[in-house]
Amino acid sequence: MSLRIGKMNQHHAVEALCWKYEEPYDFYNNILTSDAIMELLSNKYYAVFDTYNELVGFFCTGRSAQVPAGDPYGVYKEDCVDIGLGMKPELTGKGKGFEFFSTILRFAEENHKSHDVRLTVATFNTRAIHLYEKLGFIKQMEFSTHEADFITMIKRRNADHSQLG
Template sequence: MGYHFEILTQEQAEEIAYNWHYDAEYAFYDIEADNEDLVEFLEPQKRGDSYFFVTKNNDAIGFFTFNNVGKNTIDIGLGMKPNLTGNGDGMEFVEAGLEFAKSKFTPEKITLSVATFNRRAIKIYRKIGFKEVDTFIQDTNGSRFEFMRMIYQC
């Protein structure tokens, strides 16, 4: 696959936060859309070593977060560079993130949460083997949104 993962630098965090903007309903995923997310993304102490910048052939592809949530479980978050979304590369990108998580953290389970309106992401996660656990409502981006929690058995 040729993906490379490195700890997210401050310069990369600022580039993503201020210049990666998604179209239409996916603008929900702009880092600037939620002040709490923006603060965490931009403050190195809050990011810690759980945020990774992803490249392929030296081109920026996206980022992943990996958080140990106990019981041999890693919770992931991810974002693909906006101009690369919707082009059929999402599955390979997510699979690369799962392989990285498995090799670095050796979890038994990987979890994630996705906004329920994001049908194209949910379709990819299901194809890869994620299963729905439940749904929940979360206050974010100035409103309330429904999310689906999903789990992947390693």
């Protein structure tokens, strides 16, 4: 599966917002609203396509990738590029995540050369956490919302993991 990154458009935004995940990943299900479409179109959202030009996922960078409830805990104080992502439900759990996230990670690292990369993930999503660790991310801080517990994970540009806690 060869992947490419493209601009998010309204058709792809609607498609992604209609994806439905099975439990416990239904936590990531969205509601299709005009505000949700505008969010995907007006911020730093990108679409990820396969060789057949089919939408396989999306990602965002910056504030849109953060969980605002983490702000009081100071989890976003450090200057990093944040990444949020979603993969088409039919493709999850099938060994495709490594290539999917590697493609996104390369894009982020090429476009934000001087920044460490950070992501926020729900603690129950052990499948994603394992993938992120495989790609060099280290768990940083935990925080809770009324919906879920989260952790931030960071991949250092110059990863000297011995200094990370």
